[in-house]
Amino acid sequence: MSLYKAETRRLVKRRFTKLFVLCGLLVLAAVAAGVFLSNQRVGPETVARAKAEAQRNYQESVQETNRIVQECQAAQGTADAGNFPPNCEISAPQQSDFDPEWYMPATFDFRDKFPEMVTTFAAVLALVAYIVGASFVGAEWSSGGMMNLLLWRPRRLQVLGTKLLVLLTSAAALTAVLGVLWTVGFYLIAQARGSTESMTGGAWQSIGLMEVRGLVLVLLAGALGFGLASLGRHTAMALGVAIGVIVVLQFGLLTVLSLANVKFPELYLAPFWIFAWLNKEYVAQDYTSCDVSPLGGCQPETLTITWQLAGGAMAALFLLVVGGAIWTMRRRDIT
Structure with missing residues (x-):
């Protein structure tokens, strides 16, 4: 051998x-x-669900921002005004901030x-x-x-x-x-x-x-x-x-x-x-x-x-x- x-x-x-x-x-x-x-x-149904969830979260964020702005405006001239930005300058959320890709499952x-x-x-x-x-x-x-x-x-x-x-x-x-x-x-x-x-x-x-x-x-x-x-x-x-x-x-x-x-x-x-x-x-x-x-x-x-x-x-x-x-x-x- x-x-x-x-x-x-x-x-x-x-x-x-x-x-x-x-x-x-x-x-x-x-x-x-x-x-x-x-x-x-990932199929068409999964993509549609992700887009819907992104849109829902965007709308909820817009509603929350509007609520905070209203509270800020109501607090002007009171002791609570210091809890908010000056002149109630609160940036509104953008649609682009909620990418449907973030709501997709791992693939x-x-x-x-x-x-x-x-x-x-x-x-x-x-x-x-x-x-x-x-x-x-x-x-x-x-x-x-x-x-x-x-x-x-x-x-x-x-x-x-x-x-x-x-x-x-x-x-x-x-x-x-x-x-x-x-x-x-x-x-x-x-x-x-x-x-x-x-x-x-x-x-x-x-x-x-x-x-x-x-x-x-x-x-x-x-x-x-x-x-x-x-x-x-x-x-x-x-x-x-x-x-x-x-x-x-x-x-x-x-x-x-x-x-x-x-x-x-x-x-x-x-x-x-x-x-x-x-x-x-x-x-x-x-x-x-x-x-x-x-x-x-x-x-x-x-x-x-x-x-x-x-x-x-x-x-x-x-x-x-x-x-x-x-x-x-x-x-x-x-x-």
Whole structure:
């Protein structure tokens, strides 16, 4: 049996792999069920009811405003006049203030809302890939299995590279299959509980490219978990780094940066880079340096994180962690 087939069998047969993949599937199923149950298809009757409710609320607001104006006029010259604006200048409500869209039930428009589901899908599978990747190699180191394997195949880099290749190809295959099912499932949800009328060729292309970027994110997460566990020669190494990054470097760093009034603190936080990668860009705003616009209001200074910039940072992180794991595999003692 070849090394690749042996490692593939080892990965697929592990109970830990099956458990976390199952947990990921349950989370995704819960999300899909929640979206299905919390949305409904909007028909002509629903639109008519929303328009009627908006009109009714508008009329009630007009009547309430008229009543307040009458009370204000009656209170002029009395002690109660101070409870009302001077000269009873009370703005009347406008019909445009009561948009029928606000009275519509939640509906799942595939073009508008499915990108959020792609982000959720990528985040869940990235977490699964990270933990499975860390356990896949970490358990080998902590149990002594890596040392025994190298006695059979005494080529360190080939063994580590094959393990990583098996992990990435398996994660890619799983993500691709689930991605197709995820897209088809939500398309059917949109047909039953929303709308798919706005889908065009360009919209499908945009969604497809976003799903490809989600796939890259999943593979990166798996490689990082694998690399960190290999560096520390234990699964706990990767899990500890993840906890440290989330708790210390994200929440703690955000607090420190906010207290220090640092411009664009999002640049130091991983979620915003991930958002930029999946959604093509993220625009950070600095409200502490507002420029006065001729049209009025605050025009904060902005900085855009593009998907190309986020992709470069991800590539650098991949090379740093995986390259470090390869270097230590070659240089350090196995025992």
